[in-house]
Amino acid sequence: MRAAVIVFPGSNCDRDVAVSLRAATGHDPIMHWHADTELPKVDLIVLPGGFSHGDYLRSGAMAAHAPVMREVKARADQGVAVLGICNGFQVLTECGLLPGVLMRNQSLRFICRDVFLRVEATDTPFTAHYAPDQVIRVPVAHHDGNYFADPATLDLLEGEGRVAFRYTDADGTASAAANPNGSRRNIAGVLSANRRVLGLMPHPERLADPLLGGTDGAPLFSALAESLAA
């Protein structure tokens, strides 16, 4: 699997996700500067976490108009897998590759802690190495993670099995207390209609090695390596 990580001014999880991709595939991804429109042929495009353009205007709003994004959208339309983590998820909603928006956290505070997620969809290249309804522990670190979409869109996403992850308690209950940011229906990650674009607010790359204190994020990268093997 050949992967490219798009690096924006203010990205700060680009090298973290590169480490996880290297661990899963055995080789380094291409680190691709956002202003470079010549994107090589790759099997996976990653939009990493961070504070692109300082989160000015709205988180992800300026990065969504970066020169390379026209090509990222074209590749997604061709079926190339695209993974957006945290700020990357914000960019995916801002550029229209995923529905909904990420609003300011309900608490109006930056939240940085581990959360539990229930894996809702396992028939995707991102989640195939998780069991249905498996509960995993992954960190969040954001101030704009409050997922919002109108009820018809939420019904559509749920009806098509496009909610990939939901915030839950440790036992898998999607309670209000388990929801760190006010996201509608406890949604932590959503898929595109063709299931090849995933955006999620939690950071699987931050708990993907025993040295980091957990490995629940690692199956996401191993699933990609296997599913997208050239």
Ligand SMILES: NC(=O)CC[C@H](N)C(=O)O
């Ligand atoms: N860790 C991140 O990617 C942060 C995302 C975003 N800048 C926010 O705080 O909402």
